[in-house]
Amino acid sequence: LVVYYVPFAVYAGVVASDNGTQAGGVTLLGVVTYTICITVVNVRIGMIVCQWSWPQHVTIYLISIVLWFPFLYGCSWLFGAQQRFPHIAGMWAYIETSDPFVLVYLMGVVASLLP
Secondary structure (H helix, E strand, O other), X not given: OHHHHHHHHHHOOOOOXXXXXXXXXXXXXXXXXXXXXXXXXXXXXXXXXXXXXXXXXXXXXXXXXXXXXXXXXXXHHHHHHXXXXXXXXXHHHHHHHOOHHHHHHHHHHHHHHOX
């Protein structure tokens, strides 16, 4: 529940970016929630499984968490150029200039990992 309600509380009134393109609402909430979900699930797996060595931890965190951000950037740029999915076009630019993204991301992850 925290994964959804923390971003919802912060981004509830956001519907458009400064340059007039649609970059908010449900799509922004989905991207932020999915980003928190990716991190929480992988950190939980890393905390539960005790028999992994450091290469497995590095691999799962690198592939799942760290590579999500370049993937989001690429999808935002590619879909923006092709106009195939206009609702996600420019999402990276909006998240990049959004001040509360890092705070919401950290709050959501920490609050979700609390017992």
